[in-house]
Amino acid sequence: MTPAWLGYFGFKEAPFSKEVADAELWLPSSKSVLVDELCEALSDRASVSLVGEPGVGKTCVLRALRHRLPSAGFRLTYCQNATLGRRDFYRQLCLALDLTPSATAAAVFYAVTTHVEELGQQRLHPVFLLDEAHLLHQEVLDHLHILLNYQWDSKSLLSLVLVGLPELEGRLARLHHRSLFSRIHTRLRVNALTPDDTAEYLRFRLGRVGCEKELFSSDAIAMLHECASGALRDLDRLATAALRETARKKRKLVEREVLARIVDSDAAETA
Secondary structure, eight states: OOOHHHHHTTSSHHHHHHHHOOOOOOHHHHHHHHHHHHHHHHTTOOOOOOOOOSSSSHHHHHHHHHSSSOOOTTEEEEEOOOOHHHHHHHHHHHHHTTOOOOSSSSHHHHHHHHHHHHHHTOOOOEEEETTGGGGOHHHHHHHHHHHHOOOTTBBBBEEEEEETTTHHHHHHHGGHHHHHHHHHOEEEEEEOOOOOHHHHHHHHHHHHOOHHHHHHHBHHHHHHHHHHHHHHHHHHHHHHHHHHHHHHOOSSSSHHHHHHHHHHHHHHHHH
């Protein structure tokens, strides 16, 4: 059953849902540039670190990358469980690659590296996207540089994309990890939205569900940006709550006062 607030505004679906096809994602110009830089780095067979605060759009950048990279030349593997020990980490990679994981850590590592070499012979460049990489188990982080070493370190057969919170930079920069850090030639940061980005994002997401008119007052947009701190995830949550409350009050425009009550309610719940 369609929620009443969607019908009230005439939406065909929730405008700020995360269930959006890769091809329909909105990215501001700053994040589009990041996707360009990622594509260029992977075309050069380089490894990348991509950091940013929670909710600023790191996963959106990765999804845009998935949409942009030609499947004929690249094989992307996404791993989101960064808290595993080394053997289970490589077993996870095996499963993601449709390989049968072996019992021992050495055998699992051999299966992964052999598969990478076979992809190279097929002119396919594998890319391992490791999300939440700031949580990587120490023994996994200690071993990743070995995963990048092929044919006496003379071939770049694999790219790692390490994605995480800003503390990932600090971990990688430690002297202990210099073998890995020196192999990460491209180091990128996803920044928060600007006020103009926020306004454009709201218009884009509303337009995607068939709404071409302004539903948020300028004061409400300014407050949304401030309260979300430029994070897409919080922006989606607050905008949805504001629309739901505005529909309940039978109004046609989201005003600052409605948003202020939602923010105050959030603060009270977390106090």
